[in-house]
Amino acid sequence: MGLRFHVTGEDLRRIRVMAEPDVSWEMLLAAHMAQSPEVPPSLRRWRAATRARLTAPVRRLLALTPARGYSPDFLTPAEGAEGLAPVLEAVRSLPRARLRGQLRLLDRRRQALHWTGVLGEGGATALTGLAEGMGAFHRSFVAPYWTQIRAHVAAEHARSARALREGGVDRLLATLHPGVRWDPPVLELTGLRFDRDVRLGGRGLRLVPSYFCWGAPTVLRDPRLPPVLVYPVARDPGRLLRVDHVAGAGDGPGGFAGGPPAHLADVLDSLLAGRTDDAAAALLGISSRSYSRRVRELLAELGVSTRFQAGVAAARRGWI
Missing domain, CATH: 1.10.10.10 (Winged helix-like DNA-binding domain superfamily/Winged helix DNA-binding domain)
Incomplete structure (x- = not known):
């Protein structure tokens, strides 16, 4: 099982490796980590402290982001490359049809939640509530690490630039991640829970190195959206996540006892x-x-x- 990007010559010319972290992807993948029952030992203390500090607004985001399975694509808009404020504005401005269509792809248990039903109505108040939850989650559980996250992503960008200089785009794609296989003209993500072919058709591909992406690379569900491939840059995110907040200490950076x-x-x-x-x-x-x-x-x-x-x-x- 896996996803196969079918790549043209025009796509190869338009492949970009992001030099800065993507706010929306880091937020989404951190939300997955916070709910995952299976994390390495170095993440268990972070996960426990995170769960101890969940607020009602933050739970609105977590309701849409199961540790496994589908999370709505609207949580990771392209504006994530521009910062938090553009992401939240994109969420507040979601068209109702797109919102409802993606919520229908959630598993049945999450579709049945009261909050999901309220959000599905597409009202401004509900969308603002979701944006508030995303902002609160980012401030408490992502932003405190941003300096380190940027450093890791910058290091990966530098490595990718070296690969491109030394061996061209073939070397770049062949060395992204063990779960990504480049067999021209197909770039395949192996080990996924679904099987899909996506024809890039000259749109290019945005490669997003991510700190909170742990284990396997990930992609958007909707092949009509601008193509993105998100992949891990840290072998053990717990090294960084171990030092976030003391439970109940507020929203400022701090350190675990x-x-x-x-x-x-x-x-x-x-x-x-x-x-x-x-x-x-x-x-x-x-x-x-x-x-x-x-x-x-x-x-x-x-x-x-x-x-x-x-x-x-x-x-x-x-x-x-």
Whole structure:
């Protein structure tokens, strides 16, 4: 089972890798993560803390975003590349026919929810309520990580640019992700729960690296919409998600009790990954001197003197 993009020469010329995170996709995929019964151990604390802080507006979004199965395409408009405000405006302006058509594709249990029925009426009040829920979810569970998310997406964009320079678009498409197979003129996403052929027909393809996309790449359901392929850039998102908020502490950034300070979590990640200081600094978008200073701060926080000891001490504290 899988999806096959049929690619023309014109499509190859119009393929773009996004250099910035897409707000709407990060929000949607974080909502999936928050509800998934199957997450790696590093995500369990984040998921529990997220669920403990759900508000009524946020639940409006989660009602439409099951961990598995269909989520409406209108939650990820093309405006996601432009920022949160354009996304929320696109949602508030949804045509009623498109809204109802996509809600009918939800599973029966979610279609039967009272909120889904109210939303299906397409009234301005309901659409504003959905936009408020999306905004609240973004502020609480996505925005606190935005600096790190941008750094990971920028690093992937740089890697893609190198692949393009060294081997052209063939190298780019062949190295996107293990779940993406390029066999010209077909780009196939394997391991999906459905089987579909999509002919790009000269529309090109927008490639969206995503931090909150965990496991397999994903796409829009409606093949008539501008084609998008969203794929993961992080092997273990829990390294970042482990340091979000203390449950009940409000909407500002903070750190989980028992976890490293937020600005040091990505430093610990780099140490454990064995990155050089220069590579880690580039990934985080800071100078090598600033990175070295953060490493010293992390060692002091852990009460150790060497980088090797840092990993052992972090494990003892339950940080990894």
